[in-house]
Amino acid sequence: MPHLLGFLAKRLFWMAATLWVVFTVSFFLMRSIPGGPYSNERNLPPEIERKFMEKFGLDKPLAEQYFEHLSRTLRGDLGPSFKLADYGVNRVLAEGLPKSAALGSLALVFALVLGLVAGLVSAVRRGGWLDHGLMVLATVGIALPNFVIAAVLILIFVITWPVLPAAGWGGARNLLLPAFCLGAPFAAYIARLTRTGMLEVLGQDYIRTARAKGLSEARVLLVHALKGGLLPVVSFLGPAVAGILTGSLVIEKIFFIPGIGTHFVQSALNRDYTLAMGCVLLYTALVYLMNLLVDVCYTVLDPRVRLD
Amino acid sequence: MRRDRNRNLFGVALLGLLFAGAGLALSGAGHDRADLTFTNGTEPQSLDPAVVSGVPEGRILRGLFEGLTTPDPRTLEPRPGMAESWEVSEDGRTYTFHIRKGMSWSDGSPFTSADFLWSWKRFLKPETAAKYAQLLWYVENGKAYFEGRLKDFRKVGIKAPDPYTFVVRLERPAAFFLALTSFYPLFPVHRASVEAHPRSWHRPGRLVCNGPFVLAERRIRDRIRLLRNERYWDREHVRLESIDILPVEDSGTALNLYMTGMVDWITDVPNHVVRDLMSRPDFNPVLYFGTYFYRINLKNKDPVKRRFLGDRRVRLALSLAMDRAEICERVTRSGQKPAFGIVPPGVPGYEPARLPGPDPARARALMREALSELGMDSPPTLTILYNTSEAHKDIAEVLQSQWRKVLGLNVRLENQEWGTYLDSQKTLSYDLCRAAWIGDYLDPNTFLDLWMAGSGNNNTGYEDPAFDALVEKANATLDRKRRMALLHEAEAKVLHDLPILPIYTYATRYMVRPWVKGFHPNALNLHPLKDLWIDEELRRRMRAR
Numbered sequence: 034m035p036h037l038l039g040f041l042a043k044r045l046f047w048m049a050a051t052l053w054v055v056f057t058v059s060f061f062l063m064r065s066i067p068g069g070p071y072s073n074e075r076n077l078p079p080e081i082e083r084k085f086m087e088k089f090g091l092d093k094p095l096a097e098q099y100f101e102h103l104s105r106t107l108r109g110d111l112g113p114s115f116k117l118a119d120y121g122v123n124r125v126l127a128e129g130l131p132k133s134a135a136l137g138s139l140a141l142v143f144a145l146v147l148g149l150v151a152g153l154v155s156a157v158r159r160g161g162w163l164d165h166g167l168m169v170l171a172t173v174g175i176a177l178p179n180f181v182i183a184a185v186l187i188l189i190f191v192i193t194w195p196v197l198p199a200a201g202w203g204g205a206r207n208l209l210l211p212a213f214c215l216g217a218p219f220a221a222y223i224a225r226l227t228r229t230g231m232l233e234v235l236g237q238d239y240i241r242t243a244r245a246k247g248l249s250e251a252r253v254l255l256v257h258a259l260k261g262g263l264l265p266v267v268s269f270l271g272p273a274v275a276g277i278l279t280g281s282l283v284i285e286k287i288f289f290i291p292g293i294g295t296h297f298v299q300s301a302l303n304r305d306y307t308l309a310m311g312c313v314l315l316y317t318a319l320v321y322l323m324n325l326l327v328d329v330c331y332t333v334l335d336p337r338v339r340l341d
Numbered sequence: 342m343r344r345d346r347n348r349n350l351f352g353v354a355l356l357g358l359l360f361a362g363a364g365l366a367l368s369g370a371g372h373d374r375a376d377l378t379f380t381n382g383t384e385p386q387s388l389d390p391a392v393v394s395g396v397p398e399g400r401i402l403r404g405l406f407e408g409l410t411t412p413d414p415r416t417l418e419p420r421p422g423m424a425e426s427w428e429v430s431e432d433g434r435t436y437t438f439h440i441r442k443g444m445s446w447s448d449g450s451p452f453t454s455a456d457f458l459w460s461w462k463r464f465l466k467p468e469t470a471a472k473y474a475q476l477l478w479y480v481e482n483g484k485a486y487f488e489g490r491l492k493d494f495r496k497v498g499i500k501a502p503d504p505y506t507f508v509v510r511l512e513r514p515a516a517f518f519l520a521l522t523s524f525y526p527l528f529p530v531h532r533a534s535v536e537a538h539p540r541s542w543h544r545p546g547r548l549v550c551n552g553p554f555v556l557a558e559r560r561i562r563d564r565i566r567l568l569r570n571e572r573y574w575d576r577e578h579v580r581l582e583s584i585d586i587l588p589v590e591d592s593g594t595a596l597n598l599y600m601t602g603m604v605d606w607i608t609d610v611p612n613h614v615v616r617d618l619m620s621r622p623d624f625n626p627v628l629y630f631g632t633y634f635y636r637i638n639l640k641n642k643d644p645v646k647r648r649f650l651g652d653r654r655v656r657l658a659l660s661l662a663m664d665r666a667e668i669c670e671r672v673t674r675s676g677q678k679p680a681f682g683i684v685p686p687g688v689p690g691y692e693p694a695r696l697p698g699p700d701p702a703r704a705r706a707l708m709r710e711a712l713s714e715l716g717m718d719s720p721p722t723l724t725i726l727y728n729t730s731e732a733h734k735d736i737a738e739v740l741q742s743q744w745r746k747v748l749g750l751n752v753r754l755e756n757q758e759w760g761t762y763l764d765s766q767k768t769l770s771y772d773l774c775r776a777a778w779i780g781d782y783l784d785p786n787t788f789l790d791l792w793m794a795g796s797g798n799n800n801t802g803y804e805d806p807a808f809d810a811l812v813e814k815a816n817a818t819l820d821r822k823r824r825m826a827l828l829h830e831a832e833a834k835v836l837h838d839l840p841i842l843p844i845y846t847y848a849t850r851y852m853v854r855p856w857v858k859g860f861h862p863n864a865l866n867l868h869p870l871k872d873l874w875i876d877e878e879l880r881r882r883m884r885a886r
Binding site: 066067068069072073075076077078079080081082084085087088116117118119120124125128129187191192195198199200201202286287288289291295296302303304 | 384386387388389392393394467468470471472474475484487488541543544560561562563587589590591593594597598600601603758759760761763764765767797798800
């Protein structure tokens with residue numbers, strides 16, 4: 034236990050350091066691109082632009098703005114959003130993240146169930162038509178952008194055979210199509226990774242030992258082999274989970290899901306400095322935490338791996 | 342074995358957590374249907390009328406608040422709103438509004454002229470940083486107060502001598518001022534709630550308003566629900582009880598929602614389906630008070646291009662070599678009309694000035710003449726700048742080929758991401774640049790004052806004191822006919838000097854179900870929520886079919 038605590042403390046320290054670096058780089062990168070939050074097709078008269086800059090402290094020297102933004106962020110306040118002026122960034126993220134996460138969770142369930150089953154079947158039936166068929170399908174899943182999958186599914190399930198709503202947020206039915214579209218490429222990756230992992234494990238001595246002991250094939254596969262075969266999937270899942278939970282611009286746009294994927298891209302295009310920073314920090318923290326979780330999972334799945 | 346079970350539990354717990362999270366996020370999201378549902382393009386920047394500047398915001402704010410006057414959706418003429426009547430003084434500088442008696446805010450507090458006084462003062466205060474603050478610069482000392490040069494608001498030409506009289510004194514006559522009083526930035530806000538919650542008074546449950554509807558619910562990028570305001574002075578004429586406003590950004594998604602019956606009105610449709618939609622009875626583009634045009638940089642940093650584009654014959658040759666009809670017929674294809682002037686048609690009593698139509702022979706002759714006089718063997722290669730979008734690219738490509746064919750001119754295309762493009766335009770770092778302007782109020786001035794020397798939206802380097810004097814003289818003229826003649830002269834002047842190349846007049850792109858009644862096509866594309874109602878009988882009948 035003390036071992037684990039020490040490990041966590043060390044990792045959290047590095048996470049804080051990473052966040053600080055990301056904050057600094059993003060801050061100066063954002064300020065170095067042309068335009069600003071006041072940019073509009075309709076230019077503000079210079080007098081009004083000046084007042085706007087004063088109101089949001091954009092007229093101060095860059096270093097001063099940097100330290101102000103940093104100290105406010107350290108106090109847990111990500112500041113007001115420039116383009117969603119009625120809200121603070123904290124509130125925007127707090128409203129959006131659960132929705133992206135809900136969609137992402139469902140997508141992940143799809144991806145895991147479909148991917149693991151397909152990968153397992155492929156590995157067991159290596160070289161058979163089922164293996165080839167599934168792997169071709171997986172390759173297609175990786176290659177097809179999800180807006181194409183979305184368009185096809187909308188055509189089938191919304192327009193031709195209207196069983197699902199076209200878009201919007203409201204009930205579980207609204208989530209089925211977007212979650213499937215979001216999860217499909219992940220399912221395809223997981224299928225390929227599972228297959229590779231399983232094939233490698235199935236050739237190892239301990240599996241032969243297990244079989245020699247007379248265990249049933251199902252038990253050999255699902256208990257002994259799967260655990261090892263899952264390792265590549267687990268390392269893929271860390272960053273993938275962070276990506277899937279923070280939403281997807283394309284899927285959120287097509288299905289009109291009020292998650293944070295849209296904010297992520299739109300805030301950068303709008304030069305909404307504070308909101309963009311909030312999104313970047315949130316994503317960094319999530320990627321870091323998910324990787325941490327992956328490392329912990331490794332020790333559970335493979336006794337040879339130790340935390341350090 | 343026990344460790345195994347623990348590990349399995351770990352996996353099951355993780356999966357359970359995922360589902361629980363999804364369930365939690367979905368809880369409370371269910372909805373009954375509103376009387377009217379429409380898509381609004383994007384999430385409003387704010388519900389504070391003083392600080393916003395966009396069309397989607399306007400649609401919502403006109404439902405929540407009401408100004409001194411309100412535009413008639415049929416004629417766009419100002420009709421009585423909070424003010425039941427008004428008078429304009431002989432010299433055209435003093436407007437006296439008579440506020441209706443016995444009105445109240447949505448929280449029941451009485452509404453008086455002091456509410457306008459306080460709201461307009463707030464609007465002008467420097468710390469409010471109102472994006473449309475220049476609207477009240479027409480008011481006596483309005484600009485001085487905004488800039489902080491004047492501290493005493495009593496010296497500003499805005500007065501409320503008694504609870505039902507509101508007097509505005511202008512710096513100089515501005516014939517379009519009445520139209521501005523129906524524009525949303527000048528809507529009144531509720532002093533007590535703004536002062537009590539300066540940063541959150543516009544949240545549901547807190548927002549106190551004076552318009553036909555109240556704010557019942559607001560979720561970011563999800564929906565805004567309005568309910569009828571039972572304390573609105575004209576509530577007998579408000580027939581919708583509830584409205585859902587969806588900030589759908591993708592026009593394809595909006596169309597899917599419309600086609601599957603989930604929304605009744607969408608404000609935009611995707612380009613690629615426009616041709617198929619043209620035959621539908623519920624897609625009726627009408628000309629819209631907006632112009633799509635190219636700016637010409639007259640202060641180019643490249644000396645050769647500066648001399649080249651600085652020659653009026655070259656600019657006229659560019660215009661004469663353009664076949665605008667080809668763009669409307671082959672590219673935009675949904676009711677837009679070729680534009681030969683900057684002011685779109687539709688202003689009553691205004692005769693727009695017009696550029697000559699396509700004339701390749703004359704264009705070639707002008708170009709040859711200009712080149713030999715400038716001592717150039719061939720025209721320099723120019724670049725068309727546009728913000729990244731297929732639609733703008735298609736138009737630029739058509740012009741590129743027309744100019745090459747007619748004038749032998751080499752044109753490159755360059756696209757930039759939105760913010761960068763705006764910056765290039767503002768800093769005059771372009772040769773030719775795609776642009777558009779939508780009028781705020783139905784008056785030529787909203788398209789002409791752009792080209793005045795100090796205008797923040799000129800962005801071409803064009804400066805001509807004679808033009809500025811014409812616009813100023815027109816706006817100080819009280820006689821409407823005479824004023825329109827002067828504005829025509831000003832437009833003719835800017836078209837003669839050609840710092841811009843008009844391309845087409847916009848057309849509306851909305852679709853609306855036939856059961857939405859009280860919806861009148863008009864040039865400003867204004868459809869006040871107050872006037873809309875649903876023919877339930879028709880809706881049921883058509884749905885059943």
